[in-house]
Amino acid sequence: MSGRSAVGLVARREISERITEKSFLISTVISLVVIACVALLPNALGFGGKDGYTVAVDDPAMQSVADAAVRQADAFDAKVELVESGDADATLTSSGIRAQEKPDDKLLNILQAANGQVRSADALRDAGLDDRRASAALSPPPLRLTTAEPIDAAAEERGGFAFFAVLLLYGQLIGMGYFVAMGVVEEKSSRVVELLLSTLRPRHLLAGKILGLGLLGLGQLLLLAVLGLAVAGAGGALDVNGDVIVAAGLALVWFVVGYAFYAAAFACAASLVSRQEDLQSVLTPLTLVLMVGFFISFGVASDPNGTLAQVVSFIPPVAPMTMPPRIALGEASALEVAGALAVTLGAAALLVPLAARIYSGAVLRTGGTIKLREAWRAARA
Amino acid sequence: MLELDGLTRRFGEVVALADLTFSVAPGRMCGFVGPNGAGKTTAMRIVLGVLQPDAGRVRWNGAPVDAPTRARFGYMPEERGLYPKMRVRAQLVYFARLHGLAASDAAAAAERWIERLGLSERAGDRVEALSLGNQQRVQLGVALVHDPEVLVLDEPFSGLDPVGVDVMSGVLRERADAGVPVVFSSHQLELVERLCEDVAIVNRGRLVASGAVGELRERGRGAWSRSGSASRTTGTAAGWPACPAPSWRRPARAGCSCAWSRARGRTPCSTRPAPPAP
Numbered sequence: 001m002s003g004r005s006a007v008g009l010v011a012r013r014e015i016s017e018r019i020t021e022k023s024f025l026i027s028t029v030i031s032l033v034v035i036a037c038v039a040l041l042p043n044a045l046g047f048g049g050k051d052g053y054t055v056a057v058d059d060p061a062m063q064s065v066a067d068a069a070v071r072q073a074d075a076f077d078a079k080v081e082l083v084e085s086g087d088a089d090a091t092l093t094s095s096g097i098r099a100q101e102k103p104d105d106k107l108l109n110i111l112q113a114a115n116g117q118v119r120s121a122d123a124l125r126d127a128g129l130d131d132r133r134a135s136a137a138l139s140p141p142p143l144r145l146t147t148a149e150p151i152d153a154a155a156e157e158r159g160g161f162a163f164f165a166v167l168l169l170y171g172q173l174i175g176m177g178y179f180v181a182m183g184v185v186e187e188k189s190s191r192v193v194e195l196l197l198s199t200l201r202p203r204h205l206l207a208g209k210i211l212g213l214g215l216l217g218l219g220q221l222l223l224l225a226v227l228g229l230a231v232a233g234a235g236g237a238l239d240v241n242g243d244v245i246v247a248a249g250l251a252l253v254w255f256v257v258g259y260a261f262y263a264a265a266f267a268c269a270a271s272l273v274s275r276q277e278d279l280q281s282v283l284t285p286l287t288l289v290l291m292v293g294f295f296i297s298f299g300v301a302s303d304p305n306g307t308l309a310q311v312v313s314f315i316p317p318v319a320p321m322t323m324p325p326r327i328a329l330g331e332a333s334a335l336e337v338a339g340a341l342a343v344t345l346g347a348a349a350l351l352v353p354l355a356a357r358i359y360s361g362a363v364l365r366t367g368g369t370i371k372l373r374e375a376w377r378a379a380r381a
Numbered sequence: 382m383l384e385l386d387g388l389t390r391r392f393g394e395v396v397a398l399a400d401l402t403f404s405v406a407p408g409r410m411c412g413f414v415g416p417n418g419a420g421k422t423t424a425m426r427i428v429l430g431v432l433q434p435d436a437g438r439v440r441w442n443g444a445p446v447d448a449p450t451r452a453r454f455g456y457m458p459e460e461r462g463l464y465p466k467m468r469v470r471a472q473l474v475y476f477a478r479l480h481g482l483a484a485s486d487a488a489a490a491a492e493r494w495i496e497r498l499g500l501s502e503r504a505g506d507r508v509e510a511l512s513l514g515n516q517q518r519v520q521l522g523v524a525l526v527h528d529p530e531v532l533v534l535d536e537p538f539s540g541l542d543p544v545g546v547d548v549m550s551g552v553l554r555e556r557a558d559a560g561v562p563v564v565f566s567s568h569q570l571e572l573v574e575r576l577c578e579d580v581a582i583v584n585r586g587r588l589v590a591s592g593a594v595g596e597l598r599e600r601g602r603g604a605w606s607r608s609g610s611a612s613r614t615t616g617t618a619a620g621w622p623a624c625p626a627p628s629w630r631r632p633a634r635a636g637c638s639c640a641w642s643r644a645r646g647r648t649p650c651s652t653r654p655a656p657p658a659p
Contacts, residue, residue: 016471017466191458191460192462194431195476197431201448364432366460
C-alpha cells in the first residue's frame with residue numbers, strides 16, 4: 001500500500017472512531033453551549049449596554065435632584081429610572097442618599113453631580129441671576145475630545161472578540177494535543193501498534209493520526225467560530241463585518257499551523273510512555289509552554305503593537321496564541337502576519353521529522369518512560 | 382518458499398539473532414521453538430518488517446520482501462493487541478483495508494471471518510467488551526482477514542482454552558492445506574509435534590536444528606520422546622514440559638528442558654541460562 005493511502009486510512013479511522021465517541025460529542029455540545037452563552041450573556045446581563053439604575057424620592061424637596069439625575073444619566077452612559085417604592089437602588093431623602101447596600105459608584109456620581117447642579121442653580125438664582133443665564137453657566141458646552149489616533153468605536157467589542165479567539169485557540173490546541181497523545185498511548189498500551197506497524201511505516205501512522213485528529217479539530221473549531229459569530233452578531237454583542245470574518249479565518253489558519261507544531265510534539269512525547277497514567281509527566285512541559293503563550297496573549301491584547309507583542313508573535317510555540325489577538329485588534333500588518341506564519345510553519349517543518357523519528361524509535365518499546373536520546377538512537381530508516 | 386537468510390540483530394550488547402537461516406515451504410506448517418529470549422519474536426518481527434535486521438534478509442518466492450509483499454502476510458504478535466474501543470467488524474475491516482483490500486472486499490472478508498470464527502453475535506460490540514477467548518478469535522481474524530499468502534504467528538496457542546486450541550489448529554491446518562506456509566512459535570512441544578510437518582529450533586539467536594519433525598525425532602530419539610511424553614503427562618498449557626515456567630529464564634532442572642539441548646547435541650541448557658529477552 002502506498003504511503004498516501006495508508007495515511008488516508010489511518011486518518012479516516014481516527015475521524016470515524018472519535019466522532020462516534022460519546023465523550024467527543026458531549027464535549028462539542030458543551031463547547032457550543034458555552035460559546036453561545038458567552039456571546040449572548042453580556043447583553044442579557046446588562047454588560048456592554050447602558051447601566052440601568054432605579055431611584056426613589058422620599059422627600060419632595062429632592063424631586064428636582066432626581067429629575068436632574070435622570071437628565072444627566074446619559075452623560076455617564078447610564079440610565080436612571082424613577083420609581084415609587086423603597087425598592088430602588090437608592091432613595092433620596094432630606095438627609096441625603098439612603099440605600100440597602102452601597103450603590104454603584106456610577107450611580108453615586110450621577111446623584112452627587114445632579115445634586116451639585118441643582119444646588120448651584122438655586123444658589124445662582126438666589127444671587128439674582130435669571131434662569132437663562134444660570135443654566136448657561138451650569139451647562140457649558142462640553143469639552144471636545146481630539147486624539148492623535150482615530151477612535152475605534154468598536155474597540156471594546158474587538159477586544160472581546162480577540163479574547164475569545166485566543167481562548168478557543170488555546171483550548172483547541174491543548175485539547176487536540178491531548179487527543180493525539182492519548183491516541184498514541186492507546187495504541188502502545190493496547191499493543192495494537194505492533195500489528196499496525198506490520199502493515200505501515202511509523203511515520204505514516206503518525207501522519208494519519210495527526211491529520212485525522214487535526215481535521216476533526218479544525219471542523220470543531222469552525223463550527224464553534226461560525227456559531228459564536230452568528231450568535232454574537234445576532235445578539236448585538238459584535239458587529240460582524242469583513243474585518244472580523246477575515247480575523248476569524250486567520251485564527252483558523254493559525255490553528256492549523258499551531259496544531260502542526262504541537263501535535264507533532266505531543267505525539268513524540270506520548271510515544272515515550274506506555275501507559276495513560278504516565279502521560280501527564282511527559283506532557284507537562286508542552287502544556288506549560290501553551291499556558292505561557294495563553295497568558296502572554298493577555299499582555300499582547302492590552303498593548304497589541306508594543307515590543308512584547310511584536311516579539312512574541314514571531315516566536316513559533318507562542319505565535320499561534322499571540323498573533324491572532326493582534327490580527328483581531330487590527331494591529332498587525334499583512335507583512336507581519338505572513339512573516340510570523342512563515343516562521344512558525346518553518347519551525348513546524350523542522351520539528352515534524354524530528355518528532356517522527358523519535359516516535360518511530362519509541363513506539364514499539366514498552367515498559368517505563370524512554371529517554372529521548374534512546375528513542376532517537378533506536379530509530380532506523 | 383519463505384526464507385530467513387542470515388538474520389542478525391543486536392540490541393545494545395545483547396545478540397538477539399545471530400545468522401539465523403531457515404525456510405518454510407508452501408503448504409507446510411513449521412513450528413518455531415526455543416526458550417524464552419532465544420530470538421523467536423525478534424525473528425518474526427523482522428519477517429513482518431516491524432524491526433530491521435542488522436544483517437541478513439527475508440525472501441518470499443525468491444525475491445526480497447518489501448512493503449507491498451508484506452501486505453499479503455498475516456501476523457499475530459506475541460503481545461496481543463487490538464483497538465479496545467473499536468467494534469469487532471470495524472476492526473476487521475480496518476485491518477483488511479490496511480492490507481490493501483478495497484472497501485467492498487474488506488467488508489465481505491470481515492463478514493466471512495466473523496461467521497467462520499463464530500463472532501456473528503458480537504460483531505457490533507467493542508473488543509474490550511468481549512471475553513478473552515472471543516478477543517483471541519478477533520485477533521486470529523485480523524491475522525487472516527486479507528487471505529494472506531504467508532502466516533506468521535507468535536505463540537498463537539498461548540492462553541487459549543481447549544476449544545480455542547481446536548479452532549486455532551483447525552484454521553491453521555486449513556490455511557496450510559490451501560498452500561500457505563504457516564510458521565508459528567510455541568512452547569508446547571506436544572502441539573508442535575502434533576500439528577507441524579517441520580520444526581525450527583533456536584537458542585540464543587542461533588538455529589540449532591531444522592527440518593521435518595519425523596527426521597529430527599529420529600535423530601534425537603530418546604530426548605524427543607521423553608520431552609513429548611512429559612508434556613502429555615503434565616499437560617502444561619505454556620512452558621516447556623515438566624519445567625517450572627518460565628523455565629528458560631533460570632537454569633532448568635536436569636532432564637526436562639535439556640531434552641532439546643540433547644537433541645541438538647550441545648551443552649545442556651541448565652549450565653547456560655539464556656540471555657534475558659531484549
